[in-house]
Amino acid sequence: MSELLVMRDLHVAYRTGEGRLPAVRGVDLTVHEGEVVGVAGESGCGKSTLVSTVLRLQPKNARVEGEVVVLGEDVRTMRWGDLRALRWAGASIVFQGALHSLNPVHRIGRQIAEPIQVHEPDLPEDAVRRRVDDLLDQVGLSASRSRSYPHQLSGGQKQRVMIAMALACRPKLIVADEPTTALDVMVQAQILDLLRDLVHDLDVGLLIISHDLSVLADVCDRVLVMYAGRVVEAGRADEVFSDPLHPYSAALSGAFPRVGDPAARYAPAGLAGDPPDPRELPQGCSFAPRCPRAVDRCLEAEPPLVEVRPGRPVACIRVGEP
Amino acid sequence: MTAAPDPGAAFIEARGVTVEFTTRTGHAARALDGVDLAVPHGEVLAIVGESGSGKTTLARTLMGLERPTSGEVLFEGRPLDYSLRGLKSYRSRVQMVLQDAAGSLNPRQTVYESVAEGIRLHGRARTDEQGRTETELVAAALAEAGLRPPERLFLRYPHELSGGQKQRVLIAGALALRPELVLADEPVSSLDASIRGEILALLLELRRELGMGVVVVTHDLGLAWNIADRIAVMYLGRVVECGTTEEVLTAPRHPYTRALLSVVPEIDQLEPVVLRGEVPDPSRIPSGCRFHPRCPALADGTADRAGVADACHHRPLEILPATGEHRAACHLV
Numbered sequence: 310m311s312e313l314l315v316m317r318d319l320h321v322a323y324r325t326g327e328g329r330l331p332a333v334r335g336v337d338l339t340v341h342e343g344e345v346v347g348v349a350g351e352s353g354c355g356k357s358t359l360v361s362t363v364l365r366l367q368p369k370n371a372r373v374e375g376e377v378v379v380l381g382e383d384v385r386t387m388r389w390g391d392l393r394a395l396r397w398a399g400a401s402i403v404f405q406g407a408l409h410s411l412n413p414v415h416r417i418g419r420q421i422a423e424p425i426q427v428h429e430p431d432l433p434e435d436a437v438r439r440r441v442d443d444l445l446d447q448v449g450l451s452a453s454r455s456r457s458y459p460h461q462l463s464g465g466q467k468q469r470v471m472i473a474m475a476l477a478c479r480p481k482l483i484v485a486d487e488p489t490t491a492l493d494v495m496v497q498a499q500i501l502d503l504l505r506d507l508v509h510d511l512d513v514g515l516l517i518i519s520h521d522l523s524v525l526a527d528v529c530d531r532v533l534v535m536y537a538g539r540v541v542e543a544g545r546a547d548e549v550f551s552d553p554l555h556p557y558s559a560a561l562s563g564a565f566p567r568v569g570d571p572a573a574r575y576a577p578a579g580l581a582g583d584p585p586d587p588r589e590l591p592q593g594c595s596f597a598p599r600c601p602r603a604v605d606r607c608l609e610a611e612p613p614l615v616e617v618r619p620g621r622p623v624a625c626i627r628v629g630e631p
Numbered sequence: 632m633t634a635a636p637d638p639g640a641a642f643i644e645a646r647g648v649t650v651e652f653t654t655r656t657g658h659a660a661r662a663l664d665g666v667d668l669a670v671p672h673g674e675v676l677a678i679v680g681e682s683g684s685g686k687t688t689l690a691r692t693l694m695g696l697e698r699p700t701s702g703e704v705l706f707e708g709r710p711l712d713y714s715l716r717g718l719k720s721y722r723s724r725v726q727m728v729l730q731d732a733a734g735s736l737n738p739r740q741t742v743y744e745s746v747a748e749g750i751r752l753h754g755r756a757r758t759d760e761q762g763r764t765e766t767e768l769v770a771a772a773l774a775e776a777g778l779r780p781p782e783r784l785f786l787r788y789p790h791e792l793s794g795g796q797k798q799r800v801l802i803a804g805a806l807a808l809r810p811e812l813v814l815a816d817e818p819v820s821s822l823d824a825s826i827r828g829e830i831l832a833l834l835l836e837l838r839r840e841l842g843m844g845v846v847v848v849t850h851d852l853g854l855a856w857n858i859a860d861r862i863a864v865m866y867l868g869r870v871v872e873c874g875t876t877e878e879v880l881t882a883p884r885h886p887y888t889r890a891l892l893s894v895v896p897e898i899d900q901l902e903p904v905v906l907r908g909e910v911p912d913p914s915r916i917p918s919g920c921r922f923h924p925r926c927p928a929l930a931d932g933t934a935d936r937a938g939v940a941d942a943c944h945h946r947p948l949e950i951l952p953a954t955g956e957h958r959a960a961c962h963l964v
Contacts, residue, residue, distance in 0.1 A: 497894070
């Protein structure tokens with residue numbers, strides 16, 4: 310089976326005191342074995358909601374429509390016991406803010422062992438310990454680290470521990486939500502190298518969420534750019550980054566300048582305004598109020614995602630126009 | 632303290648600054664180990680380095696929040712006055728914008744109160760040359776920080792603001808005092824990509840319009856390329872390379888700077904040099920060149936062929952001078 314994750318026309322809306330809040334509005338996404346797919350977008354674009362649906366971790370007030378198929382089974386209709394088995398062993402998630410999600414009072418070896426013991430209760434203790442040592446080795450930490458407490462580790466080391474935990478039950482699919490945010494450039498490079506090696510060696514599928522398109526361009530095969538709950542552009546990662554077709558992708562790509570590019574010197578590129586409130590989406594294209602290329606036609610209807618080149622869907626009616 | 636400021640002196644300057652902390656085990660950790668750095672009027676200086684390089688300690692020391700264990704901080708050529716009054720007057724001219732915008736605003740204070748606090752503390756409404764009231768000063772600061780119309784935000788609380796707006800409120804609070812220099816610690820690292828450019832553009836605009844200098848502490852070389860005139864690269868408590876932004880980022884001399892540049896995801900022409908490990912513990916600074924245990928030029932034999940490998944291991948490097956041309960603290964240079 311080569312498709313590890315398939316989302317089809319996924320919609321997620323939250324019921325809130327102030328009415329219905331649509332967070333994800335019709336997303337299609339596929340992750341194959343051995344493939345790294347990235348989702349780019351800023352706070353509030355729905356990317357973390359998207360992640361939560363992969364293992365049915367969305368909050369109770371969320372209403373999910375469409376399909377979320379993980380390893381061939383629809384997570385939405387799966388029985389509780391099957392879902393439990395799927396978590397960690399079939400697919401695992403490295404959550405955003407991982408640096409704070411380790412338990413401060415337990416040694417890290419014990420924390421990595423926990424999902425293993427839950428999923429394989431019959432495994433003898435020394436086998437669990439060996440697995441933990443192997444996992445630490447796999448993420449570039451020495452086995453002696455299993456006796457450390459989280460506060461004894463640096464940010465980069467904690468992130469490695471989180472990745473070791475995600476690998477603990479040998480999942481086929483790993484989802485990483487902002488895996489390098491808050492890490493230094495050098496540590497970020499180390500973590501990205503590690504993720505790349507793991508995908509290559511273990512043939513897992515990896516879905517990475519980030520607001521930094523340059524990071525995604527570096528590690529992903531394909532990326533999807535999300536804005537206000539929808540995919541506005543998708544394609545090969547390097548192409549979307551170096552030759553973005555949607556004005557929003559262009560803004561994300563330009564936000565991280567190429568060092569040495571004279572055009573970026575004393576000219577930080579930004580985008581005026583904030584993303585729209587999902588409860589009060591603007592008429593027409595939801596990006597239009599911030600779009601430097603917007604014209605009156607953009608306010609008429611939300612532009613559909615149209616394949617403008619093979620494998621390159623873009624939701625903008627002005628693609629190709631001067 | 633009555634002498635006129637030396638006209639040739641930098642606005643603020645660190646001279647041989649060392650800051651030591653004592654760890655719980657009783658060891659001395661040198662967060663700063665001899666730093667010379669000058670910030671002229673109106674300059675945008677970027678202090679770059681990894682976590683643990685000492686860049687935040689340097690900013691805090693320049694701000695008068697840490698006192699040097701040895702060496703001194705000069706303000707207009709004179710030693711910084713650490714008395715309460717001295718610091719108060721210093722901070723009306725030099726302001727700091729902290730890293731975590733969300734965490735630095737009081738959640739129970741309105742935007743107006745947050746910005747007005749400094750104005751009241753420094754009695755700015757009484758001393759304003761144009762005779763503006765406190766409300767007018769707050770409105771002007773918010774507008775300058777790009778929050779328009781300012782009156783609409785007066786009564787908002789931090790939780791009602793977006794990340795970019797919070798960062799702008801913090802900047803407005805600093806601006807309200809008309810500082811001549813703002814020290815900003817990672818001003819955009821917690822912000823979304825699209826907002827990042829706007830905040831950086833704001834800093835440049837304030838420099839252009841008010842002549843305000845900026846010291847920005849960051850690990851982001853793209854940010855430095857976007858706004859900085861000069862760069863000081865720090866490693867383990869020392870400045871290891873400094874020069875103009877063009878010099879340091881397009882013709883880096885120190886192997887550490889080259890490695891940092893090579894891992895910026897956008898630069899694809901450089902072969903990435905991913906250094907192993909992290910900045911060592913400042914209570915155990917390596918002998919010789921402090922970078923030698925991680926140095927790619929030592930590891931691949933370049934240093935050996937140049938006949939300096941022995942010096943790398945054993946001979947410490949001199950402290951780079953505060954001003955002047957492009958310099959790097961490396962035995963290979």
